[in-house]
Amino acid sequence: MPRVFNQKIKILYLMRVFLEQTDEEHPMSVKELITYLNNLGISAERKTVYDDIETLRNFGMDILNRREKPAGFYLASREFELPELKLLVDAVQSSRFITSRKSRQLIGKLESLASVYEARQLRRQVFVENRIRTMNESVYYSIDEIQRALNEDRQISFQYCEWTVEKELRLKKNGERYLVSPWGLVWQNENYYLVAYDEKCEKVKHYRVDKILQIQIENQPRDGKEIFKNYDTGELTSRTFGMFGGREETICLEAHNRLVGVVLDRFGRDIMIHRKDSEHFKTLIRVNVSGQFFGWIASLGPDAVIASPEEVREEYREFLEKSLSNYK
Template sequence: MPRSSNQKLKLLYLMKILQEKTDEHHAITVPELITELARYDISAERKSIYDDLEALKLFGLDIVSARGRTTGYYLASKDFELPELKLLVDSVQSSKFITHKKSMELIKKIESLCSVWEGQSLQRQVYVAGRVKTMNESIYYNVDKIHTGIVDNKKISFKYFEYSVTKEKVFRHGGVRYVASPYALTWDDENYYMIAYDSSAGQIKHYRVDKMTDIAMTEEGRDGSEHFQNLDIAVYSKKLFSMFSGEEETVRIEFENRLIGVVIDRFGRDVSAVPSDEAHFVVSVSVAVSPQFLAWVAGFGSEAKILSPESVVEKLTVLLRAALRQYGNPAAAATKQGA
């Protein structure tokens, strides 16, 4: 009988079968290996299988024999352990900037890194439907183009948009293209941002990657490298609340003791917390004073208080007064209720 053209690929297919069909709970016998190889139009005898398994062990595969009523073989060590793959699946399905379609595609690829049996275990923890996901499928290509600009030391041009109340794209600057020098990508508050230098404004800016479109490389070299030489992107991101810009200030805030975990989550374990009395502590943090930062502090109600500088205290006071006006005169409402 003529030999199949796949016969030369026997070792590769044997490795594929072990990767896809076996794990520590699912061994495969030699007769089963012969049957699986036949699916690829490859003939094999028992002795040749034993020789092939030894060759794959010499190659570095961690093939273990499981003895019972029959002897089976399985691949004990793989590039990723099951808990690591579960972590990757969790990250993909919870990432807002990855679309529903791309989430399912990526999870399917992650499943291919383990056995079919372990893949079924991964599927049981997939909950993508109903999650808030970006509507912009091109984000993956945007990331690639931005990385290319960084690596090639070139400026990029792009259009930037927002959504209207009718969920339609509205381009900023009337659709005129932005030009910026990309330096980094960062993930903050479940969104992807490009950190770049804007030559026309002479300052560092950041842009939501899923709101960028029509990205193109330019032939012009990047500007602003001196601004990034000593810039710690993690520190830069930590100063911004929901990546909204504002004037940078060192702000002293007093919190109730029970909020220490929240403060560490926001500013890191290195934040200096000084007790002010038995029930409170004070931190001094460098932040971009934006409405989002002020709203974050206001959200703790009487459990947090900005102490200084006075200009930031005044900004919070103005914000709270404006919010009160949205709901009329609270004092009058309380009097009417008590009458």
């Protein structure tokens, strides 16, 4: 390469070696930096290397000179610190909706944000009890298309799947395409859900993104603006159990004081808690009444009671009786 070009590209290679090969425990001396450049066919002198390091510092790179052994220059701070990268790697590895292959790819990209030495610490296995990974890699494409439709204020269409007893995904409605207006993505129970308005049914519906196939952005503008004008997605996730639908109801829940943490974790700290007596509290919560909600109540045992409305109490009694009938 021409000498002038070599000098122009030299500082870029120095930037790369600081990013990839150095940290506090692995600095590089000027002599080692010159050798590194010479191996790339780039001639360098001590003075020009010092000048380039100063230019990189002025550019914003936190390059320090370690005096004690091992001595040399190293990149002291990065966009992501090692504990932050470990946290991200753990999140990727423990996520059910990310396939094993995609998980390895993402972790490889996260490793590139650390030095080669720190990257070794990111190659660890996180074990999550009962984790089942999705096999549908189109989820990434679907999320991207949904976000684009949200930004462009347009409807989407797609095919939707369900699992069969043979453990195979089967198209619902014989492959008929669903046409909805997307209004958000919700992360719940380790899955992504599309929150959308179905104009045909005039309802807000939820769809598991990993069960969406052949998504397409349509030309029609989104419907449901009035419904979603003051829609609180965070509140939706607290009152919807397993993202199953159901009619909205305000429930008076009475429970033992030991369950107050469970209720606050589920519905947030903004709900009003009142003492019923020295050992029990009561609260009003907005929920979508469904079998999943009744299952959650049942999991709390006899220490939690639906106090009102009576209609929901009756539905819960029927739910328990039908469940109990399976064991007679």
